[in-house]
Amino acid sequence: MPAMGWLGIASREGEVSLFQPEFSVTLEGTKRTFDPEVFYFSDRPSITLPSVESPVTQFAFTANEDTAVIVTLDEQDRVTAYWYEGGVYIHQFQFSHPIRDVEQMLLTPNGEQLYLRAANDLIVAVQSPLSSTNREYQVREIVTLGDEEKQVVDIALLSGAYSLLVSYQNGQVSQWFDVLSDGERTLTPIRHFKLASELKSILPDTYRKGFYSFYANGTVQSHYTTSEKLSLFERAFEKAPSAAAMSPNEKFLLTYSDGALSVSEVDNEYPEISFSSLWKKVWYESYPEPQFVWQTTSASDEFEAKFSLVPIAFGTLKAAFYAMLFAIPIAVLGAIYTAYFMSPQMRRVVKPSIELMEALPTVIIGFLAGLWFAQLLRITWPLS
Secondary structure, three states, X not given: XXXXXXXXXXXXXXXXXXXXXXXXXXXXXOEEEEEEEEEEHHHOOOEXXXXXXXXXXXXXXXXXXXXXXXXXXXXXXXXXXXXXXXXXXXXXXXXOOOOOOOOEEEEOOOOOEEEEEEOOEEEEEEEEEEEOOEEEEEEEEEEEOOOOOOOEEEEEEOXXXXXXXXXXXXXXXXXXXXXXXXXXXXXXXXXEEEOOOOEEEEEEOOOOOEEEEEEOOOEEEEEEOOOOEEEEEEEOOOOOOOEEEEOOOOOEEEEEEOOEEEEEXXXXXXXOOOHHHXXXXXXXXXXXXXXXXXXXXXXXXXXXOEEOOHHHHHHHHHHHHHHHHHHHHHHHHHHHHHHHHOOHHHHHHHHHHHHHHHOOOHHHHHHHHHHHHHHHHHHHOOOO
């Protein structure tokens, strides 16, 4: 689980080890010393799952220091979930019927959703708390991801775990996420990326809404889902690596091939900016439909930045229109009065003052109004 930094190993007998590597750095003069440590879940190198009656073939998990959810699949096609709190086993749940031909299991970091893929079919199960210590997973829907011409080969969670990336045998990669319609959430295909059929694997970004694709000839591409932008295209390796991982800051790519590890520096700045993300409607995660939205920051590291300039441009034009609606009649009538009806003595004072104000930028006038005039009004007429 790259975003959370936890790794897990499970044996066929149901012995599970959850751990998190950490690196502390000590600076002595100009020399840096790295001190690696491994922290185990609940300070235990391994935990033994209860009631494992058949060898475990697959598992998925989510964990922090003392809370974990572990889901296993055994040789009898039984899917079982185990909950741990405070490092202590509290509850387990098993689906009432075996689930055949499960090829992949994915669990969201909060443990709320479980994905089970069997060929082209995807079972979406959501966690339902029966009590504080008794929970279960209920099947929300079964989605068909592909057909005979589009065979699914892999699924992966995009950063933030709101979207699912589905890879097909013909090289296509599709983004799916939940859409609320008529009060119900449904996993919906949103956008598609037509890649080459020589695609070997994909790697989601650590915190941004993009993914890297690796091809048989060693080419690496980076696509950003929100902007639908191809931001990186380079033949970086002789062949596709066997495994790849991205650093938390997304500046270094670690690959493994033929018994050797390689570290590559990645220059992939601002992939979220494109013409479509700035000026077209974009279907953002969890939104019911494509919209124009400007929202560049959030408290979440996996936040999907929204850079549509349409609301800003429209707001500027709207504000200018209403300002001119009031300003033009007042300015024209004021100019007529000053030129034809004002006394010469007053005109000699008013006309130079207006001409002097024309030389001042309106930003400066607004700045003075905000700092000085607004404070003066507040002192003169305090709010009750």
